[in-house]
Amino acid sequence: MTRSIAITRQLAKTYGTMAVGKLQSQRKQFYSYVPYPLAGASQLNFFGQAIGNNGVTVEQTNMPVQGSFGTSSFIVKGISLKYKILNQNLTAYTGTDATTFSSEILGGLFGAGVAELIINAKTYLQVTKPFHQLPPADGRVRAFSAGQVGANTDVEPDATLSSRSENKYICDPEIFIAAQQNFSFTISYPSGLVPVLASSIINSAAGTAGTNTLYVGVVLDGVEIRPVQ
Amino acid sequence: MTNSQKILGQIDRKFGTSVAGKFEAIRFQYYDYVRLPTGGTNRLTFFSNPIGAVDPTSGLAKTLEETNIRRSGELDERFAIMQVRTTIDVLPIKRQPAAIVALTSAAVQSLTTTHQALRNLNFQGVLSVNFGQKNFIQIEQPFQTCPPGYGPSIRTISAAATSGSFAPISQYASQSVDPRDVYIMDPSIFVEKGQTFGATIDFFMNNSVTLPVVTGSDKAAVNIGVILDGYVIRPVQ
Numbered sequence: 322m323t324r325s326i327a328i329t330r331q332l333a334k335t336y337g338t339m340a341v342g343k344l345q346s347q348r349k350q351f352y353s354y355v356p357y358p359l360a361g362a363s364q365l366n367f368f369g370q371a372i373g374n375n376g377v378t379v380e381q382t383n384m385p386v387q388g389s390f391g392t393s394s395f396i397v398k399g400i401s402l403k404y405k406i407l408n409q410n411l412t413a414y415t416g417t418d419a420t421t422f423s424s425e426i427l428g429g430l431f432g433a434g435v436a437e438l439i440i441n442a443k444t445y446l447q448v449t450k451p452f453h454q455l456p457p458a459d460g461r462v463r464a465f466s467a468g469q470v471g472a473n474t475d476v477e478p479d480a481t482l483s484s485r486s487e488n489k490y491i492c493d494p495e496i497f498i499a500a501q502q503n504f505s506f507t508i509s510y511p512s513g514l515v516p517v518l519a520s521s522i523i524n525s526a527a528g529t530a531g532t533n534t535l536y537v538g539v540v541l542d543g544v545e546i547r548p549v550q
Numbered sequence: 551m552t553n554s555q556k557i558l559g560q561i562d563r564k565f566g567t568s569v570a571g572k573f574e575a576i577r578f579q580y581y582d583y584v585r586l587p588t589g590g591t592n593r594l595t596f597f598s599n600p601i602g603a604v605d606p607t608s609g610l611a612k613t614l615e616e617t618n619i620r621r622s623g624e625l626d627e628r629f630a631i632m633q634v635r636t637t638i639d640v641l642p643i644k645r646q647p648a649a650i651v652a653l654t655s656a657a658v659q660s661l662t663t664t665h666q667a668l669r670n671l672n673f674q675g676v677l678s679v680n681f682g683q684k685n686f687i688q689i690e691q692p693f694q695t696c697p698p699g700y701g702p703s704i705r706t707i708s709a710a711a712t713s714g715s716f717a718p719i720s721q722y723a724s725q726s727v728d729p730r731d732v733y734i735m736d737p738s739i740f741v742e743k744g745q746t747f748g749a750t751i752d753f754f755m756n757n758s759v760t761l762p763v764v765t766g767s768d769k770a771a772v773n774i775g776v777i778l779d780g781y782v783i784r785p786v787q
Contacts, residue, residue, distance in 0.1 A: 361644075417654040418643065426702045427722060428643040428657030435614045443787060445576055447618050449583070449775075450639070454700050463705065478658055478720075479705040487729055488700055493577055511613035515644050518657060 340549040349545035351395065353382040353506070354405065354538030357430065359526060361514030367506040367539045381536070388503045392548065397496040399489050399542040400446070402436070402508075403457045404482070406535045412521040414477035419521040426480040429518040433510055436539075438496070440504040445496050451508060452537075455490040456483035495543065506539050569786040578782040580625055582617040582749075583639065583775040590757035594675075596749040596776045598622050608771070616773070623746045631739040633732050633779040634687060636677065636751070637698045638668050638725060640772050647768040656764075658707060662721045663762040664770040669723040671759045675751045677776070682746060686739055692751060693725055698777070701727035738780065749776050 353367040370377045371384045385391040409422045418424035425431055436451035437444060448454045461484045498504055517523045517535065525532030582596040585607035600619045604611055620626055643656045653660045677692035678685060689695050707720045741747065751774070761769040 416658065418657045419654065421658065423704075423707070424643075424657035426704070427707060428640065428661070430642065430644075431702070432639065432642045433615065433645070441787075446578075447614070448579060449581055449615055453698075453702060456700065456702075461703075463703070476706065476708065478707045480707065481703050483700065483727065484703045485727075488727070494575065496576070509614070512610075512615040513645055515642050518643055 343549040344546050345549045346544050346546045348543075349395070350540050350542050351383060351390065351545075352538055352540040353384060354380070354403075354536040357404075357517070357523075357535045357537050359517050359520070359523065361430070361510065361516045363511070363514065364507055364509040365537065367508075368504070381538075388505065389501055390498060390545070392500050394500045394546040395498045395541070396544045396546070397492050397498065397541050398544065399491050400438075400455050401457050401459065401489065401540040401542065402452045402455045402482075402537070403459070403540060404431075404452075404535060404537045406523065407533050409522060411524065411533055417521075418518045420519070421477050422519045422522050423478040423480040424518045425523075426482065427478070430515045431482060433512070433515045434508045435511070436506070436508045438504065438506050440496070440498055440502060446492075448490075452482055456485075456488050457540075458483055458486050458489035460484055460486060492543075506541075508537075572786040573783050574786045575630075575781045575783050577780075578627075578629070579777050579779050580618060580629065581775060581777040582619060583615075583637075583773040586638075586758065586761070586772040586774050588761040588769040588772075590753075590760045592753050592757050594751045594758075594774055596751075598748065623748050624744055625741055625747075626743065628743045628783040629741045629778070629780055630783065631735050631741065631778050631780045633734055633777075634677075634679075634689075634696045635698045635732060635775075635777040635779060636692045636696045636725075637775040637777065638671060638693055638723075638772065639775060640664065640668070640770055646771050649766045649768040650764050650770065653765060659720050660764055661770055664764060664772070665721050665723040667759045667761050668772065672723070672725065674755075674758055675753050677749065677751050679749045680747060681739075681741065687735075687749075689733065696733040697726035697728075697731050699726065699729040699732035701725070703727075732779075735780075751776075 355365050355367060368384055369387055370382060371386050372379055372382060412420050414420045431452040432450055434451055435449050436446060436455065438446035461481055463479065463484065523533060523535045525534045584594055584596060585605050587607050597619055599605060599612055600622055601612055601614060601617055640661060644651060650656055672693040673691055675692055677687060677689045677696065679687035701724055704722060707722050761772065764770055
């Protein structure tokens with residue numbers, strides 16, 4: 322052991338920055354959201370940016386470093402794919418696909434794609450239509466209404482990705498990702514791009530700040546194992 | 551053990567390419583989607599056209615979105631089948647024929663008659679899965695017996711009418727989205743790597759449904775999928 326390590330350990334013991342060799346575990350969700358381009362994308366890459374990279378904030382990701390969990394190890398127990406958008410009622414519903422976000426659920430971009438989780442060049446997950454197979458399952462908000470307004474006017478359709486907790490995708494056995502281990506999570510569209518359908522609602526180019534951009538994201542739910550501090 | 555095997559074993563241990571004799575099991579799916587002929591068919595064949603091969607009905611090369619098998623009728627890892635799912639998937643509107651893409655209410659209204667036909671499809675067919683010459687799975691009405699167990703949460707679907715007429719009714723047919731309804735293989739079926747197998751859905755009594763015209767002469771593009779959910783057993787690396 323070099324002298325500098327001994328000194329560092331003494332300092333650590335005295336000032337309590339961490340208990341060397343001890344680990345603690347806690348439930349944790351690591352998430353990563355990326356903007357969905359209006360014209361569609363051949364591939365979306367998640368967890369490739371850490372907080373602070375290119376203006377990425379904690380609303381988009383809580384990754385400490387790019388493509389790994391840094392000094393923490395992580396046990397992935399469940400995976401959810403989600404979306405968020407500032408305003409789902411940007412335009413009044415007129416009976417068209419373009420004027421309701423629900424059209425994306427019924428026949429839009431969420432019905433395509435293939436998700437892959439790759440750790441150290443090995444495939445651990447390969448799932449088609451991942452927004453339906455790996456749904457949010459988070460008891461998400463629903464819109465209730467009295468139904469048809471009158472003989473001539475319908476209310477806006479109400480559809481969302483599965484809100485039922487029993488639909489949660491469980492990794493069983495769980496997937497262990499070691500500290501500093503690089504991994505990638507992608508959703509690709511090799512059968513062709515899927516442009517947005519609700520074009521009067523999702524109306525801004527990917528990444529345009531302050532406008533109605535659709536963000537799609539991946540949430541890895543599990544147990545974080547990190548040094549005791 | 552020959553000398554070369556010994557050397558390889560030592561290299562393996564040192565540089566970690568694999569841990570000899572150790573295996574890991576991970577949850578995995580093998581899946582295959584085929585295009586439903588719009589005029590009906592008496593048989594759909596699965597797991598016969600791998601990635602890159604052309605789907606005989608759509609005429610398009612299959613990608614990872616349609617299948618993840620790399621050789622016809624074979625799995626590339628040892629696999630234990632725990633669940634069998636079938637899916638009826640209307641393709642996203644933007645992947646439909648051009649005339650359907652051009653409709654303004656395709657998702658919220660125009661595919662109603664297609665969904666009515668697909669509801670009828672749920673009552674048809676027999677799923678058979680054979681390994682070698684032996685039948686291991688034979689299920690009637692597979693779309694209802696082996697539903698996907700996932701899908702969106704939909705409360706209402708409707709399209710506003712033009713002034714002076716009653717609002718049109720929109721319909722959306724869905725297989726069960728409840729994971730409790732998924733068909734469980736108990737005991738599970740173990741498939742050895744390289745074992746030949748095949749899956750079909752046969753429509754013996756009469757052909758599968760004829761899909762209605764949506765607009766012009768275009769009918770909706772619909773894929774039928776079989777998903778085998780279970781555990782891949784592979785060497786630890």
